[in-house]
Amino acid sequence: MKAVEEAIRSDAPATRVVVVEDDQASADVLQRRLQANGMVVSVAHDGRRGIELVEELLPDLVLLDVMLPDTDGYDVCLRIKSNSATAPIPVIFLSARGEVVDKVRGLSCGAADYITKPFQAAELLARIDAVLGQARNPRVPRLGRSAERAAGERRVARVAIVDGALRAHVEQLLGTRFDLAEDSDTPDVVVLEGNASLPADAPEDVAVVRVTAGRVSDDRTEIVPVDAQLPRIVDLTVRERGLDHDLQSAAEALIVLAAAIASHDRPSTGHTERVAARAVQIGRALGLDESTRMTIRLGALLRDVGHARLPGSLLAKSGELSPDERAMLERHPVLGEEILAGFKRLSGLLPIVRHHHERLDGTGYPDGLRAEQIPLEVRIVTVADRFEALLADRSDRPAVSESEAVRILQGAVARGELDAAVVAALATQVRADGGNERDR
Amino acid sequence: MPRRVTTSVAAAHEADAERRHEHRFQVSESIARLVMRTTANNLPLSRDDRPYQWSTTTYCDTLNWSIFRAAQKGSAMQLRIREYHRTRPQGVMNPGPAWIEFKDDEEDTSLKERFGVSMDVARSFLRGETALPDPDHGLAERAGRLLKDGARPVVVTQYNRLAYNSLDSSVRITADHNLMYFALPWEARDDNDQPSPLGSLLAMEPDVIVEMKWYGELPHWAVDLHAYLKENTHEERPSKFIVAMRWLLGETDGAKKKKK
Numbered sequence: 097m098k099a100v101e102e103a104i105r106s107d108a109p110a111t112r113v114v115v116v117e118d119d120q121a122s123a124d125v126l127q128r129r130l131q132a133n134g135m136v137v138s139v140a141h142d143g144r145r146g147i148e149l150v151e152e153l154l155p156d157l158v159l160l161d162v163m164l165p166d167t168d169g170y171d172v173c174l175r176i177k178s179n180s181a182t183a184p185i186p187v188i189f190l191s192a193r194g195e196v197v198d199k200v201r202g203l204s205c206g207a208a209d210y211i212t213k214p215f216q217a218a219e220l221l222a223r224i225d226a227v228l229g230q231a232r233n234p235r236v237p238r239l240g241r242s243a244e245r246a247a248g249e250r251r252v253a254r255v256a257i258v259d260g261a262l263r264a265h266v267e268q269l270l271g272t273r274f275d276l277a278e279d280s281d282t283p284d285v286v287v288l289e290g291n292a293s294l295p296a297d298a299p300e301d302v303a304v305v306r307v308t309a310g311r312v313s314d315d316r317t318e319i320v321p322v323d324a325q326l327p328r329i330v331d332l333t334v335r336e337r338g339l340d341h342d343l344q345s346a347a348e349a350l351i352v353l354a355a356a357i358a359s360h361d362r363p364s365t366g367h368t369e370r371v372a373a374r375a376v377q378i379g380r381a382l383g384l385d386e387s388t389r390m391t392i393r394l395g396a397l398l399r400d401v402g403h404a405r406l407p408g409s410l411l412a413k414s415g416e417l418s419p420d421e422r423a424m425l426e427r428h429p430v431l432g433e434e435i436l437a438g439f440k441r442l443s444g445l446l447p448i449v450r451h452h453h454e455r456l457d458g459t460g461y462p463d464g465l466r467a468e469q470i471p472l473e474v475r476i477v478t479v480a481d482r483f484e485a486l487l488a489d490r491s492d493r494p495a496v497s498e499s500e501a502v503r504i505l506q507g508a509v510a511r512g513e514l515d516a517a518v519v520a521a522l523a524t525q526v527r528a529d530g531g532n533e534r535d536r
Numbered sequence: 537m538p539r540r541v542t543t544s545v546a547a548a549h550e551a552d553a554e555r556r557h558e559h560r561f562q563v564s565e566s567i568a569r570l571v572m573r574t575t576a577n578n579l580p581l582s583r584d585d586r587p588y589q590w591s592t593t594t595y596c597d598t599l600n601w602s603i604f605r606a607a608q609k610g611s612a613m614q615l616r617i618r619e620y621h622r623t624r625p626q627g628v629m630n631p632g633p634a635w636i637e638f639k640d641d642e643e644d645t646s647l648k649e650r651f652g653v654s655m656d657v658a659r660s661f662l663r664g665e666t667a668l669p670d671p672d673h674g675l676a677e678r679a680g681r682l683l684k685d686g687a688r689p690v691v692v693t694q695y696n697r698l699a700y701n702s703l704d705s706s707v708r709i710t711a712d713h714n715l716m717y718f719a720l721p722w723e724a725r726d727d728n729d730q731p732s733p734l735g736s737l738l739a740m741e742p743d744v745i746v747e748m749k750w751y752g753e754l755p756h757w758a759v760d761l762h763a764y765l766k767e768n769t770h771e772e773r774p775s776k777f778i779v780a781m782r783w784l785l786g787e788t789d790g791a792k793k794k795k796k
Contacts, residue, residue, distance in 0.1 A: 167742065168565065170713070170714055171714070171740060171742070174624075174714055174716060174740065175737075175740070177624070178716065178737045179737075183626070197587065197588065197698075200587065200588045201588050201696060201713065201714075203623075204588050204589070204590060204622065204623055204624065204696055205624070205696075205714060206623065206624055381735075381736055382721060382733070382735055382736070383626075383733040383734070456599055456722065457599050457600075466599075466686075467599060467686070467688070467722045468688065468722060468723065472721050472722075475721070475722070502786070503786065506785060506786035509785060509786075510601065510785055512599040512600050512601075515721055515722055516690060516691075516719060516784050516785060517690070517719035517720055517721040517722070517735035517736065517784075518721060518735075519786075520719035520735060520736045520738055520783075520784055520786075521719065521735060521736040523736075523786060524736045524737070524738075
């Protein structure tokens, strides 16, 4: 833990580097050299610890030896590159293995560079700078691609440009993309020069774009140059702001509603929230974007909203249901869809609400859909719902451990009911968390 | 021996003329280096395989896992899409060239046929919209039946391959490094034709998988090499498809097959 604590304690905006090197002397020399150049360095002496450090610290760079005591550097690199949280972190191999096949193999594993030992410190530092520079650059195209979709559209944006030497230039640039609304009390975004303070009357949570006419400093990447990229950056900021605001408002209202409904028909408090959180975790593991994860969360929270139209006595019944009662209960997805259908903003959630009891083999309800007819978001919520249900005591069976619940769901996969990849993502999480025996 | 032809649907078509032997060994990195050094002294590098390129194979199965169940019993036809890349892709079914492959496995022999197509054609084939010619062994027809039964991409392997091939293709020896198994969510009907992101990493092989494939009799040096591999293997391996499916379905307890 010492390495993690030391790295976290450091508040300086220095480059954080994880060095994975089994040779103590080499690691010490490397650490001192990097620290002398202003970097915060954490060292691991084997592959397992190296991966742990990278996952805990999310450093700016990993320097990785190929020959390690417990595994090899290629394996460590692939694990870093296979985890969506750590994949963007550049890796540089440092190795005495200098054959072409070793270098090709290292680079094909996703490393940004491969340096053979012995190396000159100056060369290593130069390569580190080059790799870090490249790693920072992808942010610009990402912003650009998103904004390019709006090419041709002119939008009205409430952009407040704070007075300063650059005001005229900024206005001219933004005028190429926006019809700027003047004198807005509630701007979408405020454009500031350098470190200038936010105006006192600016809304507390307003988005800010800081600009400079000079060279952009490597350690102040939040300040962008006043150039042709600026309209796209502001455009993206405005769009993100609007989306965040809309979804946040909708989410807050819906979560309150869902919690109120769940408290009436669930014996265990917090079940709905746990299902939503679990579904979002699975979505993240499957690489789904934030917007889709938000849909999954809201859909999971509202999936049983149809219970509101069922008799309370039916929901509270603890014994076996009669065929008529079962048929009535199985109407709740349709009833839930009817309740939410009037809310246009919620149209994206309706498939989750209607289909979260469908099974891939067509034996679910209400529509008996089959695999390819069921969207991935729905399949994720279904798995999360069944998993969390197994962890809770019910009148007809006791709660099971997380590991046992995964085994039960894998049985459902084998029978063709659930998506194997979704259950595999869940199983990976449970394994990573230690598959604890939860007591609810 | 493999034959190559061009058809109207596929830019390239390769098929084994007869069943060939196939043995797999899981060995340490150091053993693999020795084995491949010996191999390099006797066989040329395969002209069609860039050394250490990434091979990404997407395997199909049905909802009731009929292909996997049959494979476990020792006889099944794999239906898979293969892609080659210089760097490891984060998704499968990427735009560009692809191979639709059929591989009929029996105890220790296999029969393989594959069609080089664009990924658009491969997707269309998986949707049942494009039929492939079936000139050799009836494998394409069997694949069509599997697709009608609901076979869809379910699991993926990725690895770096180093391949050596005799000039007459009678012997092929490969070493697969960095073998990884990934889950792949079922594609929904309304998903577009974008690459599918890989699902969870199911497992990584710690060692190197060496495969020997040959027709008829092995040359004497290869007989010795085969014996050496057998002595030094951690275990004799089922196919990558079986191992991947065991991981996918949580049936990992039976993944290890003891050395004979």
